[in-house]
Amino acid sequence: MSMDQGNPLFQTEQLPPFSRIRPEHVEPAIDTLLAENRATLATLLGGERAYSWENLIEPLEAMNDRLAKAWSPVSHLNAVMNNEELRAAYNACLPKLSDYGTELGQNRHLFEAYRQIRDSAQWAGLSDAQQASIEHALRDFRLAGVDLPEADKERYRAISQRLSELSSKYQENLLDATNAWHKHIEDAEALAGVPDSALGVMRQEAERRELPGYVITLDFPSFFPVMSYADSRALRREVYEAFSTRASDTGPQGGQYDNLPLMEEILALRHEKAQLLGFANYAELSLAPKMAEGTAQVMGFLQDLAERSHPRALEDFAELRRFAREVEGLTEELQAWDLSYYAEKLRQSRYRISQEDLRPYFPADRVVNGMFEVVRRLYGIRIQPREDADTWHPDVRFYEIHDEQGAPRGQFYLDLYARAHKRGGAWMDECRVRFVNERLQQLPVAYLTCNFTPPVGEQPALLTHDEVTTLFHEFGHGLHHMLTRIDYPSVAGINGVPWDAVELPSQFMENWCWEREALDLISGHYETGEKLPEALFEKMQAARNFQSAMQMVRQLEFSLFDFRLHLEYDPARGARIYELLDEVRDQVAVMKPPAFNRFPNSFGHIFAGGYAAGYYSYKWAEVLSADAYSRFEEEGIFNRETGRDFLRQVLEQGGSKPAMDLFVAFRGRKPSIDALLRHSGLAA
Structure with missing residues (x-):
């Protein structure tokens, strides 16, 4: 081993020593690991031999896991404690990691070795998870261009490298524009x-x-x-x-951090990459590993939801305009900066409730501990804090999960509050993936990151109900990652799960935020400890679907815009970003934003996240999650058998089986859209 033990990124068996990681450690560590991985791969593939899971795939998973464990804390710190030195170190490594990934994906010898295992007598003796891991790898070799002629492979590699740089720059521009x-x-x-x-x-x-x-x-x-x-x-x-107007050509920072040229180049390169691989467009390439069967199915799904919700959304909007004019005395035309304001006034006038009325009942600690009790009742798991973990900020907490027998299942960091130099939004990411074999027992570890209202002075952090729902959503992703029983990183937890099914466990968890029995566990007035009063609960339920059709068409606007952007890209005409967005808005929006609005310039999900030609996944998975939850509505929201079924059939299985098979195993049938329409108040 040529490992430099003085470099904390090499301490991969325990948790990352965040306080000791320095920007100058990053590039040397990654260089060393990449060199070692390449040498290991050459040894594994050297000489003529019969390949097997034990002599090829397991050592490959081990070397890639070691690299992932070194990179994960760096990537995470870049998102939550961003500074110039770390950013430079992070960006210096991106092209190296991209090249390494492409090199593996285009390695013909490695591809043939995987194929040899699949075609050999040992195949029948492999578990479902092992077979899935190999099948996914064979698909991914093709999607990485293993079959391409040499010149096209080179071009593919250049495109991949450039795309990783562009996504990183997009995210930096957005963060800098937000902070500026x-x-x-x-x-x-x-x-x-x-x-x-x-x-x-x-x-x-x-x-x-x-x-x-x-x-x-x-x-x-x-x-x-x-x-x-x-x-x-x-x-x-x-x-x-x-x-x-953040990160755009207009507004107060106009032109300073403009993401438009990056978006144009990203879309052009994605299209070229798709065509290199034999797809008509990037939307087709994006669907290759997903549940959806084709671009027509996705478009049909989104159009169907639009047809069901748009007329209702127009009614909601007309009512809001009438209210602003007749009740609130607005003399001018309702504008984009009036929407939330008058919607909140209308909500209060109709239901006598606002998010602020609920806030005192949701102190953060109470919500977190109540959430742990909800999952204890559902899955029999226990979650305890641990004080000795090294973290990146004083606000961060660390927890361990144990099952009913006391066996450890996973660990996670919880970073709840907004601060400067931290990426906006909420997300779950992997710190460690479950990996178990004769030599190793590696527990999954997650990062759960939110941007909630921080504590002020002596008062604890008080969450809105929307923030509570966001926390449950991210925790659902975390449970999917941490409760897996699959021992191989490539299909453990969220790995190998089709992107349009990966939101199922997260959206599913949100349902408990609306149930009286669960709210009694997660609410308690920060001064008196009083549970959420029945009168407030009833108002909250009554207001649950307030303007839900308007929210639905807004999500459909994002989904259709993203999908059409990638489906209809034409090199001769360029990306047509704002033009396409206008077309989508003509179809589904109830109100046109002002001409200066530059929403795409901050749409990080599709330009810097994993949702390119996949934003529809939120709605797609919502059908699955609403229908899965309807079984709990039928059998009891804390029914242990139902909870245990969901744990075993969905959460524990990772990417070891097709997502539809797992859903059917839990629900007893294929998904139906009825529960989603009912939950959204859109059922006929």
């Missing part, structure tokens, strides 16, 4: 209507910058309350414009 804007306000009058919880966040931000008064930023806990509650229409417009 703030508004300083000294006079509290200018913030009339904004709730105390948000004012506290803004005051704390001002103190951090050593300014008097309040500071508004584009982080969600600051941006969202302004859009929903600020009485000043001019302020709402100013903040809306700053947010909706």
Whole structure:
């Protein structure tokens, strides 16, 4: 071993020593591991021999797992504690990792070795998970261009490398544009209507910058309350414009971090890559490993949902305009920066409830511990904090999961609050993947990251019900990763799961946030401990599907835009990004945003995440999750048998079997859209 033991990225058997990782450690560690992996691969493939799971695939999984364990904390820190030195180290490694991945995927000798195992007598003796791992690998070799002539392989490699650089730059531009804007306000009058919880966040931000008064930023806990509650229409417009023009040619930072040239190049390269591999467009390539059977099926699915929800969404919108004009006295035309504000007013007028009324009942610690109790009742697992883990920030907590017999199942980091230099949004990512063989017992470890309203002063962090739902969603992903019983990294947890099925366990968990029995576990007034009162619960339920058709068409707008962008790309005409978005909005939107809006420039899911030509997955998986949950509605939301079935048939299976087979094993039939329409208030 040529390992430099002084470099903390090599300490791969225990948890990452975050406090000791330095930007200067990153590139040397990755260089060393890549060199060692290449040498190992040459040894594994050297000489004529009969290949087997034990002499080829297991050692391959081991070497790639070691690389993943070194890279994972670097990639994570780049997202949650971003700084210039780390960013430079991260970016220096991206082309090297991209080349390495392409090299493996295009290695003809390795491909033939996998094929030899599949065609040999030993195949029948392999488990479902082992067979799935090999089948997926053979598919992925083809998708990496293993069959291409040499010149095309070279081009493929160059495209892959460039795409990884462009995605990283897109994300950096978005982070920098978000951090670059703030508004300083000294006079509290200018913030009339904004709730105390948000004012506290803004005051704390001002103190951090050593300014008097309040500071508004584009982080969600600051941006969202302004859009929903600020009485000043001019302020709402100013903040809306700053947010909706991030990383674009217009708005307050116009041209400084513009993502448009990156998007154009990303779409052109994706299209070229797809065509190199024999697909008509990138949407077709994207579906190759997914559940959906073809581009026509996806478009048909989205169009069907649009036809069902658009008429209702238009009614919702007409009602909102009427309310703003007749009740609230708005004399001008309703604009994009008015939507959340008047929607919140209408919700309060009709249901006498706002997100702020619920916040005192959801202190973060209470919600987290209640969530652990929900999954204990469902799956018999116990979750305990551990104080000795090394983390990247004082807010981060670390937990361990044990099953009923006391055996360890997984571990996770929980990083709940928004802060500067942390990527926006909420996500789950892998720190370690389950890997078990005769020499190794590696537990899965997850990162669960959110951007919630932080604690202010002495008061604990109080979450909105939307934030509670987001936490349950990410925890659902985490459970899928951590509760797997599959021992091989390539198909353990979320690995090998089709992208359009991967949202099933996350969306599924959200349902408990609406059930009285579960809310009694996760709510408790931060001062009195009182459970969520029945009157508030009833109002919350009544308001559950408030404007759900408008929310549905908004998601369909994103999904159709993403899919058509990749399906209809024409090199002769370029990406036509805003033109296509306008066409989609003509079809499904209830209100056209202003001309300066540059939504695509911050649509990180598809330009810097894994959702390219796959954003439809959210709606696709929602059909699965709503239908899976309907079994709990029939049999009891804490029915242990039903919970155990979901654990065994879905959560534990990883990517070892086709997603539809797992769904049918749990539900007893193929999925039906009825439960989704009922949950969304759109059933006929």
